[in-house]
Amino acid sequence: MKYYKFGNKNGRYIGSNNKYDVYENTIASRISENNVITEKKPYEIYFNYGPSAGGLRESVNFNIVTPGETIRDITVNSHYKRRKINIINNDINTALLKIERINGFHAASNAVCFLLAIEDALDIDNTGSNNKRIIEIELERIRSNIDVIGRLCESAGFSIPEKQLLYLREKVTRIISDAFNHRYFFSANYINNVHGDFNKIRLNNVYDEFNEIYNGLLESKIFMDRLQETGIVKDINSSGPAARASGYKYDARVDSESLAYDGYDAYTVESSDTFSRFMVRSNEILSSIDIINKLLNKIGNDKNDGKIKNNSGEGAARIESPQGDIFYYVNIEDNRIKDLSMVSPSYLNIELFKKAVKNNNILTDFFFVWESFGIWVSELEVDFI
Amino acid sequence: MMWFFKGIKKRIKTEKLNDKYKIKYPSALEGKSDYKCPTDAIEDQKWVKEKCIFCEKCDLKPTYNQDLYNINNNIPGLFKKSFYLYPVDSGTCGACNTEFDTIFSPQYDANRFKIFLSNTPRHADALVIMGVYTEGMEKIIENAYDAMPEPKLLIGMGACSISGGIIGEKIGKKFDIEILGCPPSPYTVINAILRARGDVK
Numbered sequence: 265m266k267y268y269k270f271g272n273k274n275g276r277y278i279g280s281n282n283k284y285d286v287y288e289n290t291i292a293s294r295i296s297e298n299n300v301i302t303e304k305k306p307y308e309i310y311f312n313y314g315p316s317a318g319g320l321r322e323s324v325n326f327n328i329v330t331p332g333e334t335i336r337d338i339t340v341n342s343h344y345k346r347r348k349i350n351i352i353n354n355d356i357n358t359a360l361l362k363i364e365r366i367n368g369f370h371a372a373s374n375a376v377c378f379l380l381a382i383e384d385a386l387d388i389d390n391t392g393s394n395n396k397r398i399i400e401i402e403l404e405r406i407r408s409n410i411d412v413i414g415r416l417c418e419s420a421g422f423s424i425p426e427k428q429l430l431y432l433r434e435k436v437t438r439i440i441s442d443a444f445n446h447r448y449f450f451s452a453n454y455i456n457n458v459h460g461d462f463n464k465i466r467l468n469n470v471y472d473e474f475n476e477i478y479n480g481l482l483e484s485k486i487f488m489d490r491l492q493e494t495g496i497v498k499d500i501n502s503s504g505p506a507a508r509a510s511g512y513k514y515d516a517r518v519d520s521e522s523l524a525y526d527g528y529d530a531y532t533v534e535s536s537d538t539f540s541r542f543m544v545r546s547n548e549i550l551s552s553i554d555i556i557n558k559l560l561n562k563i564g565n566d567k568n569d570g571k572i573k574n575n576s577g578e579g580a581a582r583i584e585s586p587q588g589d590i591f592y593y594v595n596i597e598d599n600r601i602k603d604l605s606m607v608s609p610s611y612l613n614i615e616l617f618k619k620a621v622k623n624n625n626i627l628t629d630f631f632f633v634w635e636s637f638g639i640w641v642s643e644l645e646v647d648f649i
Numbered sequence: 650m651m652w653f654f655k656g657i658k659k660r661i662k663t664e665k666l667n668d669k670y671k672i673k674y675p676s677a678l679e680g681k682s683d684y685k686c687p688t689d690a691i692e693d694q695k696w697v698k699e700k701c702i703f704c705e706k707c708d709l710k711p712t713y714n715q716d717l718y719n720i721n722n723n724i725p726g727l728f729k730k731s732f733y734l735y736p737v738d739s740g741t742c743g744a745c746n747t748e749f750d751t752i753f754s755p756q757y758d759a760n761r762f763k764i765f766l767s768n769t770p771r772h773a774d775a776l777v778i779m780g781v782y783t784e785g786m787e788k789i790i791e792n793a794y795d796a797m798p799e800p801k802l803l804i805g806m807g808a809c810s811i812s813g814g815i816i817g818e819k820i821g822k823k824f825d826i827e828i829l830g831c832p833p834s835p836y837t838v839i840n841a842i843l844r845a846r847g848d849v850k
């Protein structure tokens with residue numbers, strides 16, 4: 265493992281799975297904690313929502329303790345849709361088909377991070393593929409951030425910008441499908457290779473259309489009022505847009521060597537509320553388009569000629585997926601998966617959501633706060649067997 | 650008011666179905682193949698569309714045709730005026746969920762075909778089940794189905810729910826409509842419903 269080692273806590277906390285606590289450069293044994301809701305007081309009620317309910321895209325249950333209006337405590341029960349994925353002993357190509365389907369909306373981030381871990385394990389020089397991978401991941405980030413902002417508009421009852429963002433999300437999806445043959449990047453990624461027609465990626469219209477919607481939202485006092493000072497959380501253990509909305513320059517594009525971004529500087533704001541997370545995501549849509557446009561001019565000479573030197577080994581990688589750090593550890597024996605472990609950004613984002621929603625919010629704020637973290641239960645609730 | 654004018658300025662964005670935009674994967678595949686398919690979707694060289702996850706590995710050729718569905722029961726005529734769908738996520742990766750909400754985007758605008766989203770199974774005409782079987786969602790799905798008024802339909806969306814795909818076990822219920830793909834495209838979802846309702850022959 266080039267960039268990771270087993271050991272004690274070192275650097276910032278990335279998240280946990282059922283086996284490990286993962287830090288910036290180390291993998292440590294898991295110290296587990298319990299998710300217990302406090303007892304309700306006599307004047308309070310439990311309000312139970314989900315796992316299957318209108319307004320929820322995935323199956324997840326919330327148990328809220330409320331005296332009627334404010335949210336005093338909450339548990340998030342995400343286990344309902346837990347999937348057992350049979351992947352141990354699979355060959356790498358079959359495993360990759362399953363990795364893409366851990367979080368299909370972020371399939372590029374998952375596939376690339378997994379492949380970077382494999383390439384680390386098998387000592388493959390991947391420098392010829394990595395700029396193409398960055399383009400993919402930034403495209404995925406653009407779509408994902410448009411999606412989150414669209415859902416914030418829906419929660420705020422702003423149906424015209426919501427529909428315009430849904431339109432734009434589909435427009436980006438079509439750019440992806442024209443370039444990569446699949447609307448969710450499935451089967452676009454391989455060991456030291458990306459299958460795609462990068463000439464088909466043209467984002468100038470997306471930049472202008474998003475900018476117009478973004479500026480319109482910033483001019484709307486009602487939209488700003490709804491988002492400002494709701495869901496405030498500032499926590500050193502955070503990741504992705506939620507961390508950067510609290511002034512932390514946490515970004516694997518800056519502090520991970522697995523996938524090198526040339527001179528990227530993380531965009532941060534300070535106020536830690538739903539509005540700050542909206543600001544970070546909006547600005548990152550525009551900066552991702554800039555990153556892609558610069559790289560499109562550079563990839564012409566990139567050659568994917570790194571040879572596979574080993575067929576066994578241990579590897580790990582961490583990259584910045586749209587919602588924060590994503591981490592993969594693999595142990596490969598004779599080109600088969602002997603052990604596999606991942607940490608998704610939704611792990612820390614759920615913890616942050618719970619803190620944010622309890623922090624002086626009322627029930628009507630619930631949806632803004634939830635949507636602003638861009639949580640995906642699919643990537644959280646997987647067992648590799 | 651400002652947004653109202655911004656909306657008007659953009660004009661109508663809704664497209665005719667299967668208009669200019671073409672989708673390569675998933676689309677109906679043709680030809681024969683000896684490839685050892687990871688989901689056993691090739692039997693005796695022939696394509697078994699229900700099991701296919703459109704992984705692009707075999708030599709079956711994509712046709713760009715989005716009519717990827719099975720209608721196992723025709724829909725009663727009374728759903729022609731309005732057809733309310735209630736989606737349930739049994740064990741998805743998230744892509745089926747996203748394609749499902751895309752049918753209500755301006756490009757596809759399923760509402761113009763009198764297809765609507767219901768916020769509760771109590772007002773739904775069809776339950777759309779996505780994802781593989783999971784223990785945690787089994788009872789929830791049963792309860793949702795029991796809560797629906799008659800007549801009611803079960804729709805399976807995506808390879809996971811219909812065959813288990815590459816991820817796990819299928820849902821194991823008899824679906825009135827099977828919408829194939831991994832994930833099925835928004836065109837496929839709308840085409841399947843229109844065909845089952847008899848709007849398209």
Ligand code: SF4
Pocket residue numbers: 684685686687688689690691696700701702703704705706707708709
């Ligand atoms: S595309 Fe993939 S899943 Fe479909 S038949 Fe070919 S090999 Fe099997």
Ligand code: SF4
Pocket residue numbers: 365368740741742743744745779780781806807808809810814816830831832833
């Ligand atoms: S059918 Fe494919 S896209 Fe749909 S949930 Fe299953 S793996 Fe994801």
